[in-house]
Amino acid sequence: MRSATLYGYSVPMDAGVVLRNPLLNSRDGLVAVLQHNGRIGMGEIAPLPGFSLETLAEAKAASCGMLDAWVTREPVDRAANQAPLMGLTDGNATPPSVAFGISCALAELAGQLPEMNTWLTVPLCTRDPDMLLPILLGQPGKKQAKMKVGMHDVIHDSQVVNRLLAAVPDLYLRLDANRRWTPDKAAYFAQHLDPSVIRRIDFIEEPCVTPDQSLAFAQNTGIPIAWDESAREPGFQxxxxxxxxxxxxxxxxxxxxxxxxSLILQAQRAGLSAVISSAIESSLGLSQLSRLAGWLTPRVLPGLDTLSLMGSQLIRPWPGSRLPLITLDQLAPIATFS
Ligand SMILES: [Mg+2]
Incomplete structure (x- = not known):
């Protein structure tokens, strides 16, 4: 007997420091809870305004359709390793946030999303870089941090990068410009980096407005780049x-x-690091992304350090977080299917 419930959530958020969207002061999403044969699987469905193409209302409608189909469909005896992950298609009709959340719930139900979890993430430098120092000094293994650039002037950004890398001589940085620079600004940023620290920039995500400009930046400066936004555009190879x-x-x-x-495997075959990263999910979604990273990208630390932007955790706590926890029974059901 299958049953499913879709819940709504809204968590206060201050994401201005990473998104530069002052109007986004709450994180709103859905939680799908699937039950079958005494087991429970959960998934978070949370389109990110400004990044997702689907709205929350569209995600809700699509989720209801999928949950209804899942509950009413005759259970099919398929190979346990294939049913949930392979059975969900990513056609144009399924919004990505819905496909991700429901596939997580199905994978939990089938025991396919491993529980192992290191809870390790690359710390995000959001405000004062000095506040990051105690965390970095306590990091096991390779010291790594992520920093957004392109939100201030390039001189400021290059000075912060220089200062952080000088303060922690075995630190490596991931930078993310979210396509905010013209080629001239990106070149200006690189020119103001201390040449001795450049080799400790693991990569910069999408420095320029177009992929060609970003590729030229990498070739001209020797600073490696990473694809993020470009990889979700039609025709990207x-x-x-x-x-x-x-x-x-x-x-x-x-x-x-x-x-x-499949994308992770493609990246690895092309010799690239595949980095699982947050789209500012709640602690529920982040904990599943952490398990996903431990499973599929065990040698690459994911970028999941966004919980501190939230006012609460949701259903599953993240170790060490002092934020209050909203439990499932505090959420309002939107729809039930049985
Ligand atoms: Mg990025």
Whole structure:
């Protein structure tokens, strides 16, 4: 007997420091809870305004359709390893946030999303870089941090990068410009970096407005780049190219676990690092992304350090977070299917 419930959530959020969208002061989404044979699977469905193409209302309608179909469909005896992950298609009709959330719930139900979890993430430098120092100094293994650039003037950005890398001599940085620079600004940023620290920039995500400009930046400066926004555009081909180091995968903007796994394999075959990254999910979604990263990209730390932007955690706590926890019974059901 299958049953499913769709819940809504709204968590206060201050994402201005990473999104530069002052109007986005709450994170709103859905939680799908599937039950079958005494087991429970959950998934978070949370389109990110400004990044997702689907609205929350569209995601809700699509989720209701999928849950209704799942509950009413005769259970089919398929190979346990294939049913949930491979059975969900990423056609144009399924919004990525819905495909991701429901495939997570199905994978949990089938025991396919491994529980193992290191909870490790690359710390995000959001405000004062000095506040990051105690975290970096306590990091096991390779010291890594992520920093957004392109939100201030390029001189400021290059000075912060220089200062952070000088303060922690074994630190490596991932930078993310979200396509905010013209080629001239990107070149100006590189010119103001201390040449001795450049080799400790693992990559910069999408420095320029167009992929060609970003590729030229990598080739002119020797600073590797990573694809993020470009990889979700129609016609994007993932191939090995000089200066391209990584592919950033945000599953809520990409699609089902099956599609994410296929992209990770493509990236690895092309010699790129595949980096699982947050689309500012709640602690529920972040904990599943952490499990996904531990499973599919065990040698690459994911970028999941966005919980501190939230006012609460949701259903599943993230270890060490002091934020209050909203439990499932505090959420309002939107629709039930049985
Ligand atoms: Mg990015």
């Amino acid at each position: 993932l191939v090995a190219q000089p200066g391209v180091a990584a592919l950033v995968i945000k599953p809520s903007l990409t699609g089902s676990l099956c599609l994410c796994r």
